[in-house]
Amino acid sequence: MSLNVVTLVGRVGGDPDVKYFESGSVKCRLTLAVNRQSKNNDQPDWFNLELWGKQADVAANYVRKGSLIGVKGSLKFDSWKDRNTGVDRTSPVVLVDRLQLLGSKRDSEGGSAESSGYADDF
Template identity: 40%
Template sequence: MNSTVLVGRVGRDAEIRYFESGKVKANFSIAVNRWDAKTKSEVADWFNIDVWDKLAEFAGEYVKKGAQVVIDGRIAVNKWTDKASGNDRENFYILANSIRLLGSKRDIQEI
């Protein structure tokens, strides 16, 4: 089963794109902290998140840099051939099917 749940902070505001077909896509990144035993500190892993249609419109309005979110989705991959080198390339990302907003750093600082 290809399923993932991530809790992290948004690294940049969601960018929204509208297509002639009527489809809507939003993209943003999140940083998810994990413990690194070697350095004995937390390090951030970055994930690119794609969302479509009504969820994309929601993301465009509410997903802002610094907000803490829960992403439920699956790992997806784009594959292509690099025109300059002829090499096959691939890029992994998270295709989200739900977004939960937990708050922003500003909300936490105001408490």
């Protein structure tokens, strides 16, 4: 049996980075700050998120820096060669399957999406 499931709830670290492709595909990248459940942890853990299709459209339209969101997806690793050194590099990325907008409408600064509900339901 194998299992690759990531579930996170946190605040978005910056406005979405959205790319539209000639094929009609949409890709959105976000960073997410998640606080650990410990008494003496002042710094959040940061995660890179990648969304495609409908979830990417919803993120582009309704998610902004500071938005509270929940995501479910799988962990993947992006790989590349460093241009300067030629060394192989990798970076963990959460490939998001489901996006949930959390918080109040006030938090979203004028967004018209429901305050909760999966992007699959849009």
